[in-house]
Amino acid sequence: MDLKSLIATGALPRVGTGFDVHALAEGRKLILCGVEIPHDKGLAGHSDADVGIHALCDALYGAMAEGDIGRHFPPGEATWKDADSARFLRHAAGLVAHKGGAIANADVTLICERPKITPHAPEMRARLAELMGIPIDRVSVKATTSERLGFTGRGEGIAAQAAAMVLLPLGS
Ligand SMILES: Nc1ccn([C@@H]2O[C@H](COP(=O)(O)O)[C@@H](O)[C@H]2O)c(=O)n1
Numbered sequence: 001m002d003l004k005s006l007i008a009t010g011a012l013p014r015v016g017t018g019f020d021v022h023a024l025a026e027g028r029k030l031i032l033c034g035v036e037i038p039h040d041k042g043l044a045g046h047s048d049a050d051v052g053i054h055a056l057c058d059a060l061y062g063a064m065a066e067g068d069i070g071r072h073f074p075p076g077e078a079t080w081k082d083a084d085s086a087r088f089l090r091h092a093a094g095l096v097a098h099k100g101g102a103i104a105n106a107d108v109t110l111i112c113e114r115p116k117i118t119p120h121a122p123e124m125r126a127r128l129a130e131l132m133g134i135p136i137d138r139v140s141v142k143a144t145t146s147e148r149l150g151f152t153g154r155g156e157g158i159a160a161q162a163a164a165m166v167l168l169p170l171g172s
């Protein structure tokens with residue numbers, strides 16, 4: 001059902017949050033929120049390590065009380081080796097639709113000193129919106145440094161946090 005009809009039926013707005021971290025390593029592509037970004041290092045992981053998408057998936061699963069990404073795609077399982085994380089986000093969004101719900105909005109924050117995220121944010125928003133099947137004006141991608149503090153400040157890794165609101169029929 002579309003968002004407007006769900007609101008009219010008194011569907012319950014449910015919020016979810018997600019957080020993820022991946023280490024930066026030489027010889028890896030940097031893929032953030034579904035977009036490949038030119039950088040001297042990429043994120044290490046079993047999958048493509050798209051930290052933004054992983055955090056967003058957890059926000060969607062959390063909003064539905066459906067566990068986390070590792071429950072749906074067990075860590076280290078051979079099938080997910082170098083997997084495109086787009087697949088995980090399509091699954092999370094598909095589960096919302098399967099329950100008769102809709103995604104109201106999503107907001108991702110990437111935490112790193114480098115690369116600069118803002119120039120890539122429009123493309124990231126467009127990709128996330130496409131994968132979730134919602135309009136781009138309901139998808140936000142932001143960035144912050146950690147003022148050179150901690151592992152993100154030292155450039156050892158990138159962290160992401162996400163929030164999403166989902167409307168679900170009552171009782172689902
Ligand atoms: N990797 C990043 C980090 C930050 N930005 C942009 O810079 C602004 C200021 O960041 P502070 O951590 O100093 O508050 C931030 O609001 C972003 O617009 C960025 O593009 N990429």
Ligand SMILES: C[C@@]1(CO)OP(=O)(O)OP(=O)(O)OC[C@H]1O
Pocket residue numbers: 020021045046047048049054069070071073074075076077080088
């Ligand atoms: C989706 C998975 C699958 O191996 O991807 P990873 O690259 O291992 O990423 P992580 O965020 O550490 O854990 C989630 C995993 O379930």
